[in-house]
Amino acid sequence: MSEVRYVTLISDFGTEDGYVGAMKGIILNGASHARVVDVSHDIEAFNIRQAAFAVKNAAGHFPPGTIHIVVVDPGVGTARKPLVVQTSEYFFIGPDNGVFSFIYAQEGYQAFEIKPQVFGHPISSTFHGRDIFAPAAVKLLTAEPLSKFCEPAGEVVSFFEPLEKISDNEYELRVIHVDHFGNLILNLNREVWQRMAGNRTARIKLDRGFLVGIQDTFGSAPKGRLLILWDSSGYLQIAQNHGNASESLQIKTGHKLTLQLIDDEKV
């Protein structure tokens, strides 16, 4: 219990009102071995997908045992559940609104619903970061058993739609996020790909032509050229070297694309 434990913070609060400061104070006051690490407080207001993307990119690099808090929570005060999500290495704390969609898609997890009524302090309907999520982190930091303040959550909310199979060689892909460079993040990660692809490679149909083969780096394509590659944490994306794929292709979040698996020899 006296070993250092990191708590990362992601929110759309900005910092200028001191609300993030309040959360930091609660965590540091509740657990002297905690170290708070800012990931971002500049998430666009209510942008759940941007927050989900940030926690996906950052979380896996932290030491095992790290607690990742994400408070982008347009439904604060409504019936949406406050969650603790446990994976093999980390805890995630935040609202049940999809902010952990990538985490669910990536690995095994258990989701628990926080029961804030056991906390013994009043719970506002507007600031669950202070009243529920930071106190839940303190409970984890002080080794309180999950069963003391949580129940199994049942089904959780995810915007990550699994691949839809069209035929033996065709799947329907979905654009699940457009990052701020205009890269189109797709609902397919490397593990799933490796299981399904075998010796075959990927071809994605666009309005005009195809993209063939998965590249390792942007530099594999000439400037201005579109390409398929794995993003920094292993999700398939369509990018444009020195360009903005979303603008060039006029494609946004939610768009459907067809993925074909073709024999490597045909490339």
Add this chain to the structure above:
Amino acid sequence: MSEVRYVTLISDFGTEDGYVGAMKGIILNGASHARVVDVSHDIEAFNIRQAAFAVKNAAGHFPPGTIHIVVVDPGVGTARKPLVVQTSEYFFIGPDNGVFSFIYAQEGYQAFEIKPQVFGHPISSTFHGRDIFAPAAVKLLTAEPLSKFCEPAGEVVSFFEPLEKISDNEYELRVIHVDHFGNLILNLNREVWQRMAGNRTARIKLDRGFLVGIQDTFGSAPKGRLLILWDSSGYLQIAQNHGNASESLQIKTGHKLTLQLIDDEKV
């Protein structure tokens, strides 16, 4: 002296020039047991009330002994005093321009004027964060007695105007800050209210009609409805559920309102 001590930082510096970085370096170099925690560097330039509001919201959640530095300082280089303010749990360091108004209104405090000439290094007229406030924090962190680098400050600057009594049942309230949601923060905190109210409840006169009763949460009012409630650190505010009270009422900082104390039965 070797126990962890937190130092929080609030400023309107932004970060891109490295000036906040310089302050962090001075603190960490001067006291190896210090931990620096960012509260905000995005305070609007020279916005003393916004900084005062942020430190009010964040400060009280930190462990006892925490040092809160606030550098929003339009008068840097003029005769305004550099202060150390001591309360029962914390130290506050910053300029004597009102940034600690809420702290003074809340609890007992002692204010000291820093005498930077004893620091033994040159004091610029533009960067007291580096030359006075961070070094003063180092002195506190290294257990130097206040009397070695401070004198009693005498009267300090506050924008917190106390309630004005109009009659037995009427007081004049003042809007002392509009937060970024448009909530109107008033010059009345829960402790003062409890002493004056007895069994009575609050009614605030507006141009059209009244607001009656103090709610606990935003959700106590239907969407779009105005209400009176305690803010996150116990100050009375007028808010609009899912709306912007300042815009709806066309009321800004400095506006006066009439508070009436009425019998609970009349509600």
Add this chain to the structure above:
Amino acid sequence: MSEVRYVTLISDFGTEDGYVGAMKGIILNGASHARVVDVSHDIEAFNIRQAAFAVKNAAGHFPPGTIHIVVVDPGVGTARKPLVVQTSEYFFIGPDNGVFSFIYAQEGYQAFEIKPQVFGHPISSTFHGRDIFAPAAVKLLTAEPLSKFCEPAGEVVSFFEPLEKISDNEYELRVIHVDHFGNLILNLNREVWQRMAGNRTARIKLDRGFLVGIQDTFGSAPKGRLLILWDSSGYLQIAQNHGNASESLQIKTGHKLTLQLIDDEKV
């Protein structure tokens, strides 16, 4: 190896994608005695001079042994070298594109080129913060000898142009940065000045008139007046008290000015 070591971060990444978070995770996961300190992630995209200015202002205040990482890297993925720069007190890690120009001008240094192929993990062409710079910091933190992952870098890139001598009493100065207050930062630091000036003082020719003498503080000039003074880390600058020198003089980065050394008596 178990003593606290600080790692400061400067980037133009913003925080909202979680990329800075990934770098923090790698450092904290790789070295349990590391403490990560944000200096800025709000550097203007690709603005090497602004990053150079920030690291100049912040770096020297940190404890000896601190590692300063600067990732403003428009040339990521090209042949520009990844560097470790060692000075008597610090390590600097970042791309060889001029971000350390002020560091080179200030003191003795040794520059090394990082050889990321020894890291044993794939190196993307887009995110060297995660793949090269943070891992290099971990190597330093875990006391791996520089020779194991670096080679001497040879010549390094600097935008700091040394003074050009025109005559015994005249030098050509260059504006190397305009800070966000509009102050004109010049390519002359206090050490160089002291060696060259002797008993003489400075006079800078402007389109209309001269500025004479180096002041210690802004307040030495009346409001609105231009003046020459040392900036917070000992570089000569032209500033305007309560004004914007760059706008008033219509002078930008790259502009040349004539510095005259005149006898003190003539002032």
